Amino acid sequence: MSYTLTDLLQSQAIPQVRQITALSDFADIPIRAVSVQELPLDQFIRKDELVLTTAIGCDKAPALFAQLIQGAIDAQAAAIFFSFCSEDFRVPPAQVAYAEAHRLPLFQLPWDYRFSEFQMEIIQAIQEQELALFKSVQGTLFHLLFENQPMPVIVSAIAAELGLPVAVTGRGGAQLARSWAEEAAPSEEDYDLLRLEIEIQRAVYGYLCIYIRKGSETALDRRLAEKYIAFPLSTKNYTSFEEMSQQGLYLQFDLSLPYTCVVLWADLAKAGPEIPKYSMQMAKYTSEIAQLLLSEGLRQQVRMMEGNRGLHYILYPENRMDGSRLSVNDYLDAVEEQLAAKLPDFLFYWGISEYTSGRSDFNALYNHASLALQYCVNERNGQRRFTYKDTKRAQIASALSEHPAILSSARETLQPLLDYDATSDIGLLETLKVFIQTNYNTSETARKLHIHRQSLLYRLKKIEALTGMSTSDHEDLFVLEAFSRIYKAF
Numbered sequence: 001m002s003y004t005l006t007d008l009l010q011s012q013a014i015p016q017v018r019q020i021t022a023l024s025d026f027a028d029i030p031i032r033a034v035s036v037q038e039l040p041l042d043q044f045i046r047k048d049e050l051v052l053t054t055a056i057g058c059d060k061a062p063a064l065f066a067q068l069i070q071g072a073i074d075a076q077a078a079a080i081f082f083s084f085c086s087e088d089f090r091v092p093p094a095q096v097a098y099a100e101a102h103r104l105p106l107f108q109l110p111w112d113y114r115f116s117e118f119q120m121e122i123i124q125a126i127q128e129q130e131l132a133l134f135k136s137v138q139g140t141l142f143h144l145l146f147e148n149q150p151m152p153v154i155v156s157a158i159a160a161e162l163g164l165p166v167a168v169t170g171r172g173g174a175q176l177a178r179s180w181a182e183e184a185a186p187s188e189e190d191y192d193l194l195r196l197e198i199e200i201q202r203a204v205y206g207y208l209c210i211y212i213r214k215g216s217e218t219a220l221d222r223r224l225a226e227k228y229i230a231f232p233l234s235t236k237n238y239t240s241f242e243e244m245s246q247q248g249l250y251l252q253f254d255l256s257l258p259y260t261c262v263v264l265w266a267d268l269a270k271a272g273p274e275i276p277k278y279s280m281q282m283a284k285y286t287s288e289i290a291q292l293l294l295s296e297g298l299r300q301q302v303r304m305m306e307g308n309r310g311l312h313y314i315l316y317p318e319n320r321m322d323g324s325r326l327s328v329n330d331y332l333d334a335v336e337e338q339l340a341a342k343l344p345d346f347l348f349y350w351g352i353s354e355y356t357s358g359r360s361d362f363n364a365l366y367n368h369a370s371l372a373l374q375y376c377v378n379e380r381n382g383q384r385r386f387t388y389k390d391t392k393r394a395q396i397a398s399a400l401s402e403h404p405a406i407l408s409s410a411r412e413t414l415q416p417l418l419d420y421d422a423t424s425d426i427g428l429l430e431t432l433k434v435f436i437q438t439n440y441n442t443s444e445t446a447r448k449l450h451i452h453r454q455s456l457l458y459r460l461k462k463i464e465a466l467t468g469m470s471t472s473d474h475e476d477l478f479v480l481e482a483f484s485r486i487y488k489a490f
Contacts, residue, residue: 003031003032004030006027021096030048031049034119035049039057045071045077047076049077049488050081051078054085066095067100069106079106080099080107081109082108083108083113083115084108121292129143152177156179160206164212167211168206169206259362264348265312265349265371266286266349267346269480293307293335296331296334300334351376352386353372408480413468414467414483414487417463431456431463467480
């Protein structure tokens with residue numbers, strides 16, 4: 001994934017830019033560097049470099065334009081951006097045509113626009129684009145590690161994300177896992193090797209080997225690869241909780257504390273056409289969501305581990321309040337409100353594990369949260385936050401809905417409410433569901449329904465009259481709750 005000239009032109013980095021050449025397709029023109037150049041060039045321009053110049057001296061010697069443009073063409077520069085001191089100064093038409101023939105885009109910037117600001121904008125954009133890829137790989141790794149996937153699966157995932165052959169070797173060089181078939185092994189003649197150390201307990205466990213074809217456009221920042229790829233791999237293959245805790249301390253997390261696992265899925269269903277995984281738009285969405293998750297955690301002083309795999313996010317917030325649900329739920333309430341405001345075209349689904357008060361089993365918590373998310377998505381009943389406890393209720397409701405006699409009894413009991421709701425805007429069935437969700441708390445139910453408490457009491461009396469069941473009798477309430485959970489099967 002490269003930062004391209006199209007990305008630059010679509011950004012807000014260059015106001016009032018004027019295109020000189022008639023070229024139009026810039027999507028496959030990568031920008032890997034930017035520099036300020038003046039004649040004589042002395043072969044300082046590099047491949048895929050964006051050149052900024054005032055073309056000093058060319059106004060008095062137009063032939064120098066040919067030297068400047070030829071030098072950029074020979075070096076395979078990405079483009080030239082001119083900033084002329086005179087409004088009347090123009091690139092000679094012959095040189096414009098020559099640049100077009102050799103597919104070298106030419107642009108003009110306002111004279112008062114600072115090159116230094118332009119350079120900083122481009123360098124930052126290039127770094128962010130490259131960082132998006134590495135963060136995507138990191139998120140994938142964290143997901144696979146939390147799922148306790150074997151090393152071959154992890155290696156194949158890294159290779160798929162990078163689009164490059166990948167292997168993991170032991171300290172002595174023995175190959176532990178690889179992404180290619182035996183007959184397609186990368187050769188030393190055709191590939192350069194980027195080898196990164198994988199450490200466990202400050203000792204070298206092995207090496208992550210990334211193969212880059214010689215002469216290709218691919219360039220990986222070694223520092224970023226070490227931070228976002230090799231380091232997460234160092235969280236694998238623990239032989240004890242103490243080893244895992246030590247690794248956690250490298251990230252400044254105390255793994256002896258209780259944690260909750262929260263899994264988030266951001267659904268693009270309302271956001272229009274499918275967006276490519278590796279695109280500036282997707283990188284923007286994933287980064288925006290991740291930043292919001294972390295910033296709200298900082299605001300509420302909820303420390304957490306976070307990783308994402310595309311638009312799937314894993315959060316492990318610390319339970320510092322004796323496993324209190326209140327802190328986690330308050331955090332999620334605030335996040336949901338902000339996500340709905342900033343990204344209204346998305347649907348967000350949450351799966352939440354059990355709340356523990358002691359040492360966490362991270363794999364178990366992740367499995368519980370994933371199951372809750374699965375039920376949450378499949379239910380599609382407007383509820384977008386599901387706990388592991390909810391899945392137990394859902395399993396019971398699912399089993400009950402498959403029993404003909406129970407289903408018939410539920411229909412017989414609730415049909416009068418459905419018939420009443422069809423001719424009224426009161427919503428008795430919804431009232432019953434909210435009453436159940438609030439653990440039969442009348443004040444909380446009235447607040448959630450935005451009605452007066454006396455209005456709620458009237459509705460409850462109406463429910464009792466139509467169903468023949470009491471809303472104050474525990475046995476009747478058990479039946480009503482079970483039936484209300486399977487009414488969708490009618």
